[in-house]
Amino acid sequence: WWMGITTFPRYPRALAAAQCPFRRLQCGKHLCCSRTPGLPRACCAGFSGKVTEAELQKLQTCLPGALYYKEENQIVHKAEDDAFWRPRPLEERREQAGRGALGGRRRMQQGLGGASPLPTLHSFEESVKTDGTEGAPVDAAGVTGGPAMAAPGEKTEVLGTKMWNLDRLDQRDPPLDGKYRYGTAGTTGTGNGTTIYVVDSGIKKDHQEFARWGGGASRAAYGYDFVDNDDNCDDCDGHGTHVAATAIGLTVGVAKAASVVSVRILDCEGSGTISNTVAALDWVAANHAAPAVVTLSLGIQVGSWSRVLEDAVAALVNTHGITVVVAAGNSGVDACYVAPANVPAALTVAASDLATKYNGSGAGEPDGVYKWSNSGPCIKLFAPGVNIYSACGGSSRCAVVDDAAYTYASGTSMAVPHVAGVAAVYLESYPQSTPADVSSAILGAASQGKIGADALPASTANLLLYSRVISDAAVQAASGPSG
Structure with a gap:
């Protein structure tokens, strides 16, 4: 009970x-x-x-x-x-x-x-098992286009078509240009100094995506494993590794210098309990390093609620000042019928798509919506969530699981870490910000009206995540006049 x-x-x-x-x-x-x-x-x-x-x-x-x-x-x-x-x-x-x-x-x-009854909890994704083709070794300089990761200034990562999602984040409109730009003259744009707590199935912390730009210890760490009641949060399913790498991965991630901590609640079969989820959120509240963000790429069955889960998420935001990013769910219904997507204090994310992402997007092409994404007034914004290429951490996802394995997955689970990564980038420049500040910045910077009218469900915000939430002008205004 x-x-x-x-x-x-x-x-x-x-x-x-x-x-x-x-x-x-x-x-x-x-x-x-x-x-x-x-x-x-x-x-x-x-x-x-x-x-x-x-x-x-x-x-x-x-x-x-x-x-x-x-x-x-x-x-x-x-x-x-x-x-x-x-x-x-x-x-x-x-x-x-x-x-x-x-x-x-x-x-x-x-x-x-x-x-x-306490409803059943699920993560929200579809995955495709890959043939085990290894990713190339990470070229640290190539991730930035040459400048040091820790230095302020605009950086450019040249992307293949696999990473259409990053390509879409940094520009207002198609066509995609094959690049991911981040940072400004006054900021690194990497999320350095922030921590994302991935409440999920664990993390393969030695994957090359979690390496530091200049070498050294992994940026991924274990928090607590509520499945086995120990501090070994290794991922035997792969969902958590995929989410974490999309948030902070050196090549496939948004916030390339942020850190991630795994708090494990799902076992190797993807099963867990809501009581463990609540306990995990309590652990984050007691042990987090600020500034922090939490990802919840999971939820419960449509038409069911869990008062304890909703209260725990709300308390993490309102009492402990931690931004929580939540998956909208994949049942094709109103997200307000799903917990914790229905929690007003959370940043609830639906999944977008781009029909021509692999074969030359056209100028002004509207974005689409993932076929099973939930929608409705509880949605705060959309982020890419279809065929997301990221680190592989489970044998059900790729034939070879090692520190250079990658795979694809789709769903609102995959949209969540994009928003979490952008939140980390914002918190790097404004570490004292409240969750309301973070939400306001992300929603205020989001691209408006980019989801095609024929694809947008009724009463759903037509906002698409935009990664460049920090501008030099904003940073200068916040820090006051120089000299």
């Missing part, structure tokens, strides 16, 4: 005196009072663990009035492009989502002791 329990001073003493099973709960806590009528903010904590109904009754006896809601903790699963994931016909999905919306809101209003 996951439980929300009030934490007034008398309760810990009563708990100790009565020897309640509360002390057996294993998975951490977070503050979450925003939806509790009549209680002040930050007066409640959430706990998760294996507790029987009898033990819950004992808990309520020990702490009368303390338990104000609970959710049953079920198995969560990360699935790929198979029959399980392929959405049902559109009308059926919309009908199910509508029923779920009503049911979810009723559950949230049940109040004290009201139980509801």
